[in-house]
Amino acid sequence: MSDHEHLEFRGKVIDLSPLSPDRARLIRLLGGAAIALFLFIFLATSVYQVEPDEVAVVQRFGAFDRTAEPGLHLRAPFGVETVTKVPVQRQLKMEFGFRTLSAGVQTSYAPASADTQAEALMLTGDLNVAVVEWIVQYRIKDPRAYLFHVRSVPDTLRDMSEAAMRGVVGDHSVDEVLTIGREAIASQAKDELQRLGDLYGVGIEIQQLVLQDVNPPDPVKPAFNEVNQAIQEKERAINEAWAEYNQVVPRAKGEAEQAVRAAEGYALERVNNAEGDAKRFDALYDEYKKAPEVTRKRIYLEAMAELMPKLGKKVIVDASAKGILSLLQLGGPEAAKGEKP
Amino acid sequence: MKPLLLFLAGLFALLLMAGSCYSVSETELVLVTQFGKPVEGVVDHPGLHVKLPFIQTVHRFDKRWLEFDGDPNEIPTKDKKYIWVDTYARWRIADPLRFFQAVGDERGGQSRLDDIVDGETRNAVASFDLIEVVRSTNRAFQITEELEGIGAAEAMAKVATGRPTIEKVILEKAAKITPQFGIELVDVRFKRLNYVESVQEKVFERMISERKRIAERSRSEGQGRAAEISGQKERDVLGISSTGYKSAQEVKGDADAKATAIYAKAYGRDPELYQFLKSMETLQASVDDKTWLVLSTDSDLWRFLKRGKGE
Numbered sequence: 158m159s160d161h162e163h164l165e166f167r168g169k170v171i172d173l174s175p176l177s178p179d180r181a182r183l184i185r186l187l188g189g190a191a192i193a194l195f196l197f198i199f200l201a202t203s204v205y206q207v208e209p210d211e212v213a214v215v216q217r218f219g220a221f222d223r224t225a226e227p228g229l230h231l232r233a234p235f236g237v238e239t240v241t242k243v244p245v246q247r248q249l250k251m252e253f254g255f256r257t258l259s260a261g262v263q264t265s266y267a268p269a270s271a272d273t274q275a276e277a278l279m280l281t282g283d284l285n286v287a288v289v290e291w292i293v294q295y296r297i298k299d300p301r302a303y304l305f306h307v308r309s310v311p312d313t314l315r316d317m318s319e320a321a322m323r324g325v326v327g328d329h330s331v332d333e334v335l336t337i338g339r340e341a342i343a344s345q346a347k348d349e350l351q352r353l354g355d356l357y358g359v360g361i362e363i364q365q366l367v368l369q370d371v372n373p374p375d376p377v378k379p380a381f382n383e384v385n386q387a388i389q390e391k392e393r394a395i396n397e398a399w400a401e402y403n404q405v406v407p408r409a410k411g412e413a414e415q416a417v418r419a420a421e422g423y424a425l426e427r428v429n430n431a432e433g434d435a436k437r438f439d440a441l442y443d444e445y446k447k448a449p450e451v452t453r454k455r456i457y458l459e460a461m462a463e464l465m466p467k468l469g470k471k472v473i474v475d476a477s478a479k480g481i482l483s484l485l486q487l488g489g490p491e492a493a494k495g496e497k498p
Numbered sequence: 499m500k501p502l503l504l505f506l507a508g509l510f511a512l513l514l515m516a517g518s519c520y521s522v523s524e525t526e527l528v529l530v531t532q533f534g535k536p537v538e539g540v541v542d543h544p545g546l547h548v549k550l551p552f553i554q555t556v557h558r559f560d561k562r563w564l565e566f567d568g569d570p571n572e573i574p575t576k577d578k579k580y581i582w583v584d585t586y587a588r589w590r591i592a593d594p595l596r597f598f599q600a601v602g603d604e605r606g607g608q609s610r611l612d613d614i615v616d617g618e619t620r621n622a623v624a625s626f627d628l629i630e631v632v633r634s635t636n637r638a639f640q641i642t643e644e645l646e647g648i649g650a651a652e653a654m655a656k657v658a659t660g661r662p663t664i665e666k667v668i669l670e671k672a673a674k675i676t677p678q679f680g681i682e683l684v685d686v687r688f689k690r691l692n693y694v695e696s697v698q699e700k701v702f703e704r705m706i707s708e709r710k711r712i713a714e715r716s717r718s719e720g721q722g723r724a725a726e727i728s729g730q731k732e733r734d735v736l737g738i739s740s741t742g743y744k745s746a747q748e749v750k751g752d753a754d755a756k757a758t759a760i761y762a763k764a765y766g767r768d769p770e771l772y773q774f775l776k777s778m779e780t781l782q783a784s785v786d787d788k789t790w791l792v793l794s795t796d797s798d799l800w801r802f803l804k805r806g807k808g809e
Contacts, residue, residue, distance in 0.1 A: 216523065216524060216544070217545070218521035218522075218544075218545050218546035219521040219522050219523035219524060219526065219544045219545060219546075220521075220522070220523075220524060220543075220544035220545035221524050221544065275690065275692075278690075278692055279690070279691070279692075280632050280691050280692065280693070281632075282632060282633050282639065283639065284628065284629065284632065284701070285701065285704075285705050286692075286693070286698065286701060286702070286705070301524075304524070304525070305524040305525050305561075305562065306562055306563065307562050307563040307588075308525070308560055308562040308563065308564050308565065309565060312565050313563075313565055313588070316565065316567065316586040316687075316689055319689050319690065320586065320687040320688060320689050323688065323689070323690065323691065324634055324661060324662070324687075324688075327632040327633055327634060327661060327691075328633050328634045328635055328637060329639065330639035330640075330641075331705075332639075332641070333639060333640055337640055338640060353685075356684075356685070357563055357588055357684075357685070358563075373705070374702060374705075376702045376706075377702050377705045377706055377709070380705065380706040380709035380710060380713075381709055383709060383710065383713045384709050384712045384713045384716065386713070387712070387713035387714070387716040387717045387720075388716050390716070390717055390720055391716045391717060391719055391720025391723070392720070393720070394720035394721055394723065394724040395720055395723045395724055395727065397724065398723070398724035398725075398726075398727035398728055398731075399727055401727075401728065401731060402727055402728075402730065402731040402734075405731055405735055406731060406734050406735060406738065409734070409735040409738045409739050410738050412739060412742065413738045413739050413741060413742020413743070414742065415742075416739075416742045416743060416746040417742055417745050417746050417749065419746065420745070420746030420747070420748075420749040420750045421749050423749070423750050423753060424749045424750060424752060424753030424756075425753070427750075427753040427754060427756075427757045428753050428756050428757055428760070430757070431756070431757035431758075431760040431761055432760055434760075434761065434764070435760045435761060435763065435764030435765075436764075438764045438765060438767075438772065438775075439764055439767075441771075441775070442767055442768055442771060445768075445771060449771075453771075453774065456774070456775070456778060457774075457778065460778040460781060460782060463782060464781060464782060464785060465791075467785055467786060467787060467789075468785055468786075468787065468789050468790075468791045469786070469787045469788045469789055469790060470789075470790040470791065471790070471791045471793070472790065472791065472792045472793070473792075473793050473794075473795060474792060474793070474794050474795065475794070475795050
């Protein structure tokens with residue numbers, strides 16, 4: 158032992174002062190660093206910020222202690238209190254049957270995968286198949302329930318949502334799903350989803366459930382389009398028939414009206430003429446009565462005087478000459494003219 | 499030597515403290531075992547707890563409702579339709595001790611649930627017709643004019659049980675089995691129902707033929723309606739024009755009658771004079787330059803020509 162000490166003593170010079178200035182500085186430095194580290198960790202684990210759309214849930218040794226509103230807060234450091242921030246004000250959205258890749262002016266969607274297709278394919282109440290895409294918008298209503306009551310709420314919500322939608326669609330015909338029942342289905346599914354959510358206590362408020370594209374399955378689509386076409390054709394045939402009706406019937410009405418008006422004109426004319434004639438006759442008769450024989454002769458002769466110049470050929474035959482008619486060429490005016498130009 | 503000892507002592511104290519304290523989260527249930535043997539009850543209130551260090555071990559279980567997503571199963575329904583049935587369930591570890599002993603951990607629990615829920619689902623679905631599994635109520639479908647009378651008869655069949663009840667049957671039966679594994683089952687639901695590939699093809703064919711029928715009917719309805727309108731048009735046109743004719747004739751007839759009465763009244767005073775006047779008039783109207791006139795000297799006009807003197 159003494160041998161060794163001796164050797165050491167011989168080989169080294171030992172500084173007997175408690176700490177050399179170098180070591181003292183090093184220790185001070187280390188100490189300072191340790192205190193800084195301690196302070197840093199202390200601050201890092203005790204100060205936290207809650208964003209405006211969040212609420213922080215503080216747990217002390219795992220037990221729920223309090224919630225904290227937006228702002229800067231303190232908590233017990235070194236993991237004694239842990240903080241979980243829950244975005245209670247944010248509206249969250251979940252898509253079924255499709256996925257948005259990037260939203261914006263020109264929203265792009267992920268190509269249909271087996272997964273999204275399986276989400277959207279469902280049986281309708283008349284045992285047909287429809288492809289239904291929808292979205293669910295929700296808000297975290299109760300952060301405690303959201304965190305502590307059900308594990309992985311988003312997954313649960315997906316399951317619930319699919320079950321609710323299929324339940325409702327299963328009670329509607331494919332035609333209702335595709336056309337007239339859309340709104341009713343969305344609102345029923347929303348109610349059912351909220352009911353399930355409350356049943357499980359997920360702490361979520363369903364704000365909206367909106368049906369997106371609802372289609373018949375691809376192989377059936379052409380047949381559905383054909384129905385639409387046929388309905389168009391039907392409408393067109395009916396419209397064309399009405400067009401023709403409207404073209405013809407008013408004209409017929411007009412023509413009938415015309416005939417009636419013309420008849421009324423005729424009636425007016427007829428009666429007026431008759432009255433006129435009657436008046437004329439009456440007047441004539443009154444005078445005739447005074448000298449019937451003379452008047453009669455006068456009328457006759459006047460008529461003849463007027464008549465004579467209008468006639469073409471005039472043949473005057475003596476009353477005693479018989480059978481002269483057979484000598485006359487009565488082949489008609491034409492033949493007569495040809496013979497005597 | 500002294501600072502080192504102090505340091506070691508401090509470390510030991512820290513370890514002792516760490517080993518004897520444990521925290522329980524809001525979401526956890528804790529079971530403490532001593533050399534593998536469970537001690538005390540289940541720790542289910544969250545916060546800081548104390549145990550014996552080193553010799554007691556903490557087993558943590560999730561207290562929350564947990565998800566269970568069954569595998570899709572191909573199941574024939576009672577009416578021999580093959581469908582894929584995909585269920586989900588909500589469950590929780592109700593009795594951690596039993597759960598720990600029977601299945602160990604969550605993964606074990608999930609696989610046990612697989613067996614139970616899938617089995618009960620199979621039993622239930624196989625004992626109902628497809629329509630019972632799909633529909634929930636007997637609500638009547640809203641039918642538009644085009645679709646009236648079209649659709650598979652089986653789809654219109656009345657539902658006696660319905661989807662929610664079948665789900666409840668599965669839940670009740672499965673929930674009877676799970677307590678022996680310390681599991682509480684709250685809800686079993688059909689997540690997805692789909693036809694298997696071959697059946698789906700048949701269904702698509704049926705849908706197509708159904709649509710074709712609707713299209714055909716719609717077209718012929720259109721034609722029928724158009725013909726009806728065309729007939730209506732003819733009827734209306736004939737009706738209108740004949741009514742017009744009728745009233746025109748009536749008006750004319752009335753006028754004729756009136757005129758006749760007027761003439762009769764006037765000419766009745768001297769029918770012979772009327773006849774004479776009318777003859778003169780007619781004579782005027784019925785001759786032109788092509789007419790021949792053959793007159794006897796006997797006639798009233800030429801009487802004077804022959805004799806040169808009046809009678």
